[in-house]
Amino acid sequence: MDVIRHAFWQIPNHVELLNQAVRDENARVRLTAVVAATWLDNAEGAKIAVEAFKLPVDRWIGPVLHYALIYTLKDDVEGLKAAGQLNLEGNQAAADYFSGKLKIGQPVAEAGTNSKPARKLTAAEEKAFKLGREIYFRDAHCATCHQADGKGIQNIYPPLAKSNWLEDDERLTKILLKGLWGPITVNGQHFDPTKGVPPMMGFGGLLNDEEAAAVLSYVRLSFGNNGKLVSPATVKKVREATKDRVNFYMTDELLKEHPLKAAPPAKAKKGAK
Known part of the structure; x- marks a missing residue:
């Protein structure tokens, strides 16, 4: 499923494979199929997610499915409804979900995170903050790896909290648009691809x-x-400048284009000579 999720456009029968997976007797397979469907972000992805209701929706699938349908695939579901193509025949659980009778879970918990703005925001900042927060917590987007508190996972996913990689607009935008691969040190923590x-x-x-x-x-x-x-x-400028690029940015390549700022010198201790 991870291969389909990350490279579905290179797999001609990816929709067929995901439809098979979302009907699998193994709940873990169905869960990964729903996640992969969100990456399609189209009507086919929405249909695959809805198909998941035909088998038991457990406490693991429920929140992911709910989150996919109210965020990532919301517009696609609405499009199917408007076109009369949201087929719920023989899918009573899905019908109950869309009518509000069935509650299957809630989005990723955000309570207790340190995601409140660090300062009082202007109207423009507040608008961007609210939209950005919704995107950050979408299924299979930022919070999945960098976590709800922005601290990442030690030795696997780098932190965003007080990260020394955030100050350059173009470097940050290139990472988001094209991805990043290679050994990286963030806030003194080293993350090495050879170690997983x-x-x-x-x-x-x-x-x-x-x-x-x-x-x-x-x-x-x-x-x-x-x-x-x-x-x-x-973002538009960087997207246009990198439109022909199909691979990840490598960390050493990106740092040649956009070096990190040097750390400020340590303050001398009082009394030191």
Whole structure:
């Protein structure tokens, strides 16, 4: 399922495979099929997710399915409804869910996270913050790896909280649009692909300029960060400049283009000579 999720456009029969998986007797297979369907982000993905209701929706699948349908696939579901193509025949659980009779879970818990803005926001910042927050917590987007508190997972996913990688607009935008691969040190923590650290996938095909700018701005204003907004114009500029690129950025390559700022010198202790 992970192969389909990350490279579905290269697999001609990916819809057929996901439809098979979402009907599998193994709940874990069905769960990964729903997650992969969100990456399609189209009507076919919505149909696959709805198909998951035909088998038991457990406490693991429930929140993921609910989150997919109210966020990532919401527009696709609405499109199917409007076109009269949302087929719920023989799928009573799905019919009950869409009518509000069936509750299957809630989105990723955000309570208790340090995602409140570090300062009082202007109207423009508040708008970007709210949109960015919604995108950050979408299924299979930012919170999945970097976690709800922005601290990542030690030795696997780098932190965003007070990250020294956030200050350059273009570097940050390139990472979001195209992804990143290679050994990386963030806030003194080293993350090494040879020890199981996966690449960060690019989200250029999933987010428009406004959405990409908003989620980057949200990160810059959350988790103890106190940065400035990234503008949609910046995202548009970077997207155009990198439109022919199909691979991840490598960390050493990206740092040649956009070096990290040198750490400020340590303050001398009082009394030192």
